[in-house]
Amino acid sequence: MDVRDDEPVVGVTTNTPEEVFEAVTGGLGVVLVSEGNAALYHRPGVTYRPVAGLPPAELAIAWREGDVRPQVTVFVDALRQVATKV
Numbered sequence: 001m002d003v004r005d006d007e008p009v010v011g012v013t014t015n016t017p018e019e020v021f022e023a024v025t026g027g028l029g030v031v032l033v034s035e036g037n038a039a040l041y042h043r044p045g046v047t048y049r050p051v052a053g054l055p056p057a058e059l060a061i062a063w064r065e066g067d068v069r070p071q072v073t074v075f076v077d078a079l080r081q082v083a084t085k086v
Helices: 017-025 070-085
Strands: none
Touching: none
């Protein structure tokens, strides 16, 4: 990686994946995407390239303390099961 003395210029701020890829196809910047998401976000005019030398990414989940809604419980339990297989 190239270490520079200055901060990168932020060309645009987005809120959704759709906005991210609209910005990329509009020539407003680049984005790092996990290998698994590259196929999900296939867009005409967007090319994905592997980036060598980066450490594996970590993913975290957070939820409100005491939230016992069934949807939250099922989702968290499913993630825990998947995480033990990785």
